[in-house]
Amino acid sequence: MPISLFLQAAGFRLVSLAPVDIAIITLYFAAVVAIGFYLKRYTKTGEDFFLAGREMTAWIAGLSFLAANLGSLELMGWAASAYQYGILATHWYWIGAIPAMLFLGIVMMPFYYISKTHSVPGYLKLRYGEPARGLSAISFAVMTVLMSGINMYSMALVMKVVLGWDIHFSIWVSSLTVALYVFLGGLLSAIFNEVLQFVLIWLGALLISIIGLIETGGWSGMVARIASNFPGQNYTHLWSTLGHFSDNPMGIHWTGIVLGLGWVISFGYWTTDFLVVQRVLAARDLRSAKLAPIIGASFKMLVPFIVILPGLLGLAVLPQKLVGEGQAVASGAHSYNEVLPLMLARYCGPGLLGLGITALIAGFMSGMAGNVSAFATVWTYDIYRALIKRDSTDAHYVAVGRWCTLLGVLISIGTAYLVMQFLSIMDYVQALFSFFIAPLFGTVLLGMLWPRATPAGGFWGLLCGTLSSIGMWLWVKLDPGALRYIALSAHARDMAENMYRALWSWIICVTVTVLVSAATSPKPAGELEGLVYGFTKLPSEEHLPLTRRPIFWAGVVAAVFIVLNIIFW
Amino acid sequence: MHREGLVSIWFFIGVLLVIYGALIAGSGLYELAAPPEHPVVLAGLHAEIWWGALLLILGGFYSWRFAPRRRR
Numbered sequence: 001m002p003i004s005l006f007l008q009a010a011g012f013r014l015v016s017l018a019p020v021d022i023a024i025i026t027l028y029f030a031a032v033v034a035i036g037f038y039l040k041r042y043t044k045t046g047e048d049f050f051l052a053g054r055e056m057t058a059w060i061a062g063l064s065f066l067a068a069n070l071g072s073l074e075l076m077g078w079a080a081s082a083y084q085y086g087i088l089a090t091h092w093y094w095i096g097a098i099p100a101m102l103f104l105g106i107v108m109m110p111f112y113y114i115s116k117t118h119s120v121p122g123y124l125k126l127r128y129g130e131p132a133r134g135l136s137a138i139s140f141a142v143m144t145v146l147m148s149g150i151n152m153y154s155m156a157l158v159m160k161v162v163l164g165w166d167i168h169f170s171i172w173v174s175s176l177t178v179a180l181y182v183f184l185g186g187l188l189s190a191i192f193n194e195v196l197q198f199v200l201i202w203l204g205a206l207l208i209s210i211i212g213l214i215e216t217g218g219w220s221g222m223v224a225r226i227a228s229n230f231p232g233q234n235y236t237h238l239w240s241t242l243g244h245f246s247d248n249p250m251g252i253h254w255t256g257i258v259l260g261l262g263w264v265i266s267f268g269y270w271t272t273d274f275l276v277v278q279r280v281l282a283a284r285d286l287r288s289a290k291l292a293p294i295i296g297a298s299f300k301m302l303v304p305f306i307v308i309l310p311g312l313l314g315l316a317v318l319p320q321k322l323v324g325e326g327q328a329v330a331s332g333a334h335s336y337n338e339v340l341p342l343m344l345a346r347y348c349g350p351g352l353l354g355l356g357i358t359a360l361i362a363g364f365m366s367g368m369a370g371n372v373s374a375f376a377t378v379w380t381y382d383i384y385r386a387l388i389k390r391d392s393t394d395a396h397y398v399a400v401g402r403w404c405t406l407l408g409v410l411i412s413i414g415t416a417y418l419v420m421q422f423l424s425i426m427d428y429v430q431a432l433f434s435f436f437i438a439p440l441f442g443t444v445l446l447g448m449l450w451p452r453a454t455p456a457g458g459f460w461g462l463l464c465g466t467l468s469s470i471g472m473w474l475w476v477k478l479d480p481g482a483l484r485y486i487a488l489s490a491h492a493r494d495m496a497e498n499m500y501r502a503l504w505s506w507i508i509c510v511t512v513t514v515l516v517s518a519a520t521s522p523k524p525a526g527e528l529e530g531l532v533y534g535f536t537k538l539p540s541e542e543h544l545p546l547t548r549r550p551i552f553w554a555g556v557v558a559a560v561f562i563v564l565n566i567i568f569w
Numbered sequence: 570m571h572r573e574g575l576v577s578i579w580f581f582i583g584v585l586l587v588i589y590g591a592l593i594a595g596s597g598l599y600e601l602a603a604p605p606e607h608p609v610v611l612a613g614l615h616a617e618i619w620w621g622a623l624l625l626i627l628g629g630f631y632s633w634r635f636a637p638r639r640r641r
Contacts (some may be wrong), residue, residue: 348616
């Protein structure tokens with residue numbers, strides 16, 4: 001989210017808290033820390049600390065899977081995007097998530113789960129060898145803590161603007177709270193708290209949509225008010241304005257949404273980003289591991305009702321027009337990023353306001369805990385154990401994991417302070433993170449579905465895909481005219497550039513992997529067992545009643561997904 | 570989860586929701602008796618009271634359903 005200018009606008013506060021609100025927020029902090037202390041006694045082995053003992057039910061793993069993604073600025077950022085771009089922002093929740101989550105559950109999860117890997121880089125080690133694992137582990141670990149720091153800084157900034165809290169207080173209190181409960185209980189504690197945070201996010205944010213719809217007289221009343229407030233602009237159709245780049249406020253074509261977002265970026269993130277996949281690896285059996293992303297997908301489809309709808313309601317009911325950050329700083333007006341707090345302040349009195357703010361904080365913390373626990377696992381298993389100290393005791397690796405949690409948080413805090421000094425770092429690191437996602441999806445997908453993919457093919461494909469993504473980004477930075485080649489149109493905007501860059505880097509990764517694999521020797525069939533389609537014995541589900549089969553529920557979610565897209569077409 | 574003695578996360582959630590429900594509904598009832606100077610939009614709906622009550626009911630159910638003694 002572009003909030004780099006937010007700080008300059010932060011000389012006031014949007015809402016004031018009553019004692020009951022402060023009590024609610026304080027209780028939340030006490031609860032998450034208490035859960036960490038309680039779970040410490042259940043976290044003794046590496047399996048406990050890094051994979052929560054692989055005992056999670058499908059529901060717990062599924063909700064945690066989704067909560068870890070809610071991230072630090074999910075609620076505020078996408079509500080702001082909904083105000084700016086209208087219902088088009090919903091694509092990031094529907095086509096940009098649901099097909100990929102179902103694909104993860106039904107097609108990819110069996111290979112992750114049966115291989116008994118601790119991480120996504122760990123799978124690459126089994127499938128392609130150490131070089132591919134090293135490349136993905138180091139890039140993931142570095143980017144995860146950097147992103148965590150950026151999110152932390154952004155959260156502190158939001159708290160400063162919304163509540164007037166001191167920026168240092170927000171950074172240290174929230175990050176040390178997360179550090180404490182993940183340090184104590186590892187992934188088990190992170191997952192427990194993510195489920196709690198998931199419930200609080202819903203209960204804190206849902207009321208805005210309910211009261212907003214009452215005020216506007218329902219969906220049709222809201223659409224009518226938006227049309228009246230913003231004549232000539234289409235904010236309430238999902239697909240019908242995507243025929244041309246200049247027909248919609250996002251400046252994107254439907255091919256960018258379907259191929260760039262719906263295929264490469266979405267599948268790359270949801271199926272290979274270890275931050276979310278780690279939650280599913282903690283499931284107690286394969287059926288639960290397959291069901292968890294499907295449960296996550298069913299809730300993901302509903303998230304627009306607490307994130308996008310408040311943004312749309314803002315377009316309908318807010319008396320003032322919100323503007324971009326630069327304009328807000330210059331004119332003193334409210335920015336897009338403030339739409340959710342403004343709606344919160346509009347409808348929520350004492351008590352409910354505290355619950356709403358708790359929902360925002362819970363969102364920030366669940367995302368940060370996801371980053372930190374994933375960092376600790378990848379660092380310990382895929383970097384420290386693989387490259388530094390191979391043969392040590394399980395207790396030693398648990399201790400390393402615990403200290404890595406603190407280290408990860410400290411690096412994140414350092415990044416947050418660095419960003420505070422040099423705001424442009426935020427844009428660079430966010431771009432850097434995106435470089436790895438799309439090619440990694442190509443590497444993992446070919447590894448799982450194409451037995452002929454070789455270790456050299458996997459490594460070089462991943463490297464070339466990543467480098468090409470960086471190259472395209474630099475090309476457009478140095479020569480903005482290059483956008484017409486990357487995004488296929490000079491009218492394309494930043495969002496469209498990201499979509500197409502991801503698509504090209506994925507194509508390059510797959511092409512290089514195929515070409516290099518064709519020229520090198522494949523692994524023997526015996527080494528592909530449990531890792532590749534056709535060489536892995538997948539347990540039959542035919543003995544299960546239909547309603548207990550993951551494929552049945554995936555079909556139900558897919559049908560609802562299609563219907564929702566048609567309704568809001 | 571089936572780890573010996575481990576209290577379900579739903580119990581923790583239930584307890585927290587009961588406390589939140591009581592605080593929010595209580596705050597709503599107080600506002601009913603002493604209306605604020607600057608009420609929120611649609612304050613007449615008394616959202617604090619019914620949302621607090623909903624939290625109390627949900628929290629009560631989860632606290633009871635997943636209480637440690639009951640699960641054993």
